[in-house]
Amino acid sequence: MLSWYEIAHGLIGGIFVGAAYALLSAGFSLTWGVTRVINLAHAAFALLGSYITLTLLEMAGIDPLVSIVFIVPLLFLLGLGLHYFLIKPTAKRTRDITGASMVLCFGLYIIIENLLVIMFKSDDRVLHSRYSDISLAIGPISVALTSIISLAIAAVSLVIIYFFLNRTYTGKAVRAVWQDREGAMLSGINVEGVTAITYGLSLATAGVAGLCLVLMYSVTPFIGFSWLVFVFLVAIMGGLGSILGVTVGGLIVGLIVSLGSVFIPLAYINLVLFVLLIIVLLIKPSGLFRR
Amino acid sequence: MLEVKNVDVFYGHLQAIWDVSINVKEKEFLTILGSNGAGKSTLLNTIAGLNRAAAGSIEYKGVKINGLEPYKICAMGLILIPQGRKIFPMMNVLENLQMGAYLPGPRKTVRQNLEKIFATYPVLKDRSGQLAGTLSGGEQQMLAIGRGLMGNPELLMLDEPTLGLSPKLALDMLTSLKKFHEQGMTLVLVSQETMQCLQLAERAYVLENGRVALQGQCSILLADDKVRKAYMGI
Structure with a gap:
């Protein structure tokens, strides 16, 4: 018997997980749009953010909120490295960067996954911070403090990305390169530099999303793959090129997963999601929020 | 001001430009004419850094610029x-x-430049909040030129700015170019409107199959029977 309590619980849970997926997908959508690269390793970099959070807390007692200060610059640098040492040389040698990059990034994904197994073993890991085991009551529903913190971090990050892309010169240049690469070059935009920044931003936000997810869920080195599935769903539903789209897409996917698990067995939820994805692709292939 | 010397350009294995040399003098209004596929756009794109010259050199204000990135x-x-x-x-x-x-x-001169551009193309001011993709063809062309002007050009190259415009709009467009020239800008115009270009500009190059076929003062070319027959259909 379903109760309103369960449905409300599902709704709130959907918003929490949806916001984290939205943040996770934002960077993926950015690099896909700007460079036509489908970064299959994106979720692995998020997982790196999760394990950095875990390690900093366990080894040095660093608060998960403080670990953002480490994750963002580190992943940003990794993003620059990814662009200059892997993507750029590959793009120079191929005409089909989308296909080539998928293979390249898939390989990278496997490397990162295996490195994580070597370093951290393949057991489930749970973050035990001082925020764990605290619940807040929203009406009759109790919500874990970690979920609220995760939501806050994801929301603030998405707002920052939105403002960066829409209010700063560099952010606008990212959109310009996305919309017309040659037009951007002729406008005096250093396309190479802007692309590198895009990768830095993409991986930095992935790392923060990894932090959000590890606040709420346990992780193993293999969970990246199921995250990647969600990233694809959100990016395609939201349409490439729109942070608003990614946010709404993330919330939709989150709500379906969370509410769906109230009504139907968890095993069928992926089925529902992918049927929905196919419907979206058939009706509006450019995504729900692309004009 | 701009000196293109013996430039060859390839697309893959196909050669598009053969041993082309042109020069542009300061404050000059130059036009490059020729039929479709003559290599006009390739030449401009190569000067702007989008294509690589396989041979030859391009110098701007005495500095070699071939191989430099477009920005x-x-x-x-x-x-x-x-x-x-x-x-x-x-x-x-x-x-x-x-x-x-x-x-x-250019970022220091945004305000002055916006004022100038809005004075030349008032419609851009009216539509400043509108998405560029929703503008008409003529307005998009004005926007493209406006965007170029924002970068404080000393030498402005325009590739087919009248393409797809109505005769009236095309004429307005060319008239606005004349104004830029009078303000001291050096211009290189590529267009299919041979007649109008020859009347507007001071000097012309004619490209044929990727090679310079003719060059000279516009007034002389205008009077040339061969040019009139080949490019103006009279």
């Missing part, structure tokens, strides 16, 4: 308004113009 060439005041406009369709008119002033130098 560095922009920074020197050599700006191309490309064929097909290449504006940013999902950004509004104002943002498009801002992108033209992305480099540190």
